[in-house]
Amino acid sequence: MAEPPTGRAYLRLILLGAAIGIPAALVAALFIASVHGLEHWLWGPGEPPWYAVLSLPVLGAIIVVLARRFLPGDGGHSPLKGLSTAATPISHAPGVFLAALGSLSYGAVLGPEAPVIALGSVVGMVANRYAKFDTQGASVISNAGQFSAISALFGGPLVAGMLLLEGGIGLGARLLPVLLPGLVAAAIGYLIFVGFGTWGGLDAPGLEVPDLPAYTGVHLGDLLIVVVVGVLSSFALARVHRLGTRVSEMKLPMPALLLAGGLAVGLLALLARALGANSQDVLFSGQTSVGVVATADSTKIVLVLLIAKFLAYAVCLGCGFRGGPIFPAIFLGVAIASLGVVWFDLSPTLALAGGAAAGMAAQTRLIFSPLLFAGLLVGASSLDVLPPAVLAVAAAWLTTKFLDRRAKPTVETVAPAD
DSSP states (O other), rough: OHHHHHHHHHHHHHHHHHHHHHHHHHHHHHHHHHHHHHHHHHHSSSOOOOHHHHHHHHHHHHHHHHHHHHSSTTSSOOOBOOOBBOOOOOOGGGHHHHHHHHHHTTTTTBBSSSHHHHHHHHHHHHHHHHOOOHHHHHHHHHHHHHHHHHHTTTTTTHHHHHHHHTTTGGGEEEEEEHHHHHHHHHHHHHHHHHHHGGGTTTTTOOOOOOOOOOSOOOHHHHHHHHHHHHHHHHHHHHHHHHHHHHHHSSOHHHHHHHHHHHHHHHHHHHHHHHTSOOHHSSSSSTTHHHHHHHHHHOOOHHHHHHHHHHHHHHHHHHOOOOOOOOHHHHHHHHHHHHHHHHHHHOOOHHHHHHHHHHOOOOOOOOOOOHHHHHHHHHHHGGGHHHHHHHHHHHHHHHHHHHHHHHHHHHOOOBBOOO
């Protein structure tokens, strides 16, 4: 990357980053409200009937097929390849929106972060069309749109900014001037989200899990458990991506593979229901279910949710749905940690923080962003649980790097486009 602009040109980038934060947040708000509004209309309150659990993921697959077949951009970035912060062309926006809507609202086990990033990037590209920046300036403004949009999903500008910082750490000191417009946009975007309040279900993905017991006093057994959680989360995520890759390599046309994937996800959710779990905790990203699994008191239910979510996540990664890979990985990490709650009386608060941090670290190959996210997830208890969570992240990161050296990685880290 060339040296960042200075003087008036740089001030212009910062001011435009602040201005982009507003429309990027509005676009993200519209997307999230659409996803939650359609989800509520389709699934209703409580446990839906069996035929809805079986058929809605298939109907969603049909929508994704139409978006990928007839709209530009193939519905957006494949979740099997991780998150991408490459600039998204304006013409791809309708396909990204429709494919993500057909995936997320209809029960696919993926998160909203990837389409939110892509749509935020589109806002930046629209701004660049009028501001006429050079290639580097256009990349900075595209990133500003992305991180304004995603800041709400991760509880504000800190996690969004840290994702950007860790992803571009190879740039050294040159990264800081590039970071500032995006961080300003993320702060403005989050303020816009807060201003919307509960409109359109925007409070549904809220981070903090309520009514968690206080965690006081660190015990040696807790430290050993969270290290094991970090290692197991890495192995689980590696297996998920390997299985997802095998699904993607099946010799089926894209429409047939998507329809089969939707049917498989519905069947897994019904099987989990038959075994005593809630089908809604198997479907979707897992954002609203991490508290459920962290406080579960039954080995059977935790294992059912863990295995069903594992398989459904792998299917959705590989069969062609569109969404983000981070939140289901967080759910898997929390589910693994929840076994420590049931078996060894581990604090649910520590299980939530350590499992979430380990799952996110194993998926993104980042360190500080997962810790910030875990701290936001547990709220007031964050100062007490973060030291053990550091061990979970360290174990997950080291194990993931070891596994990457043994096999060619199938996912990309979060990295800003040059």
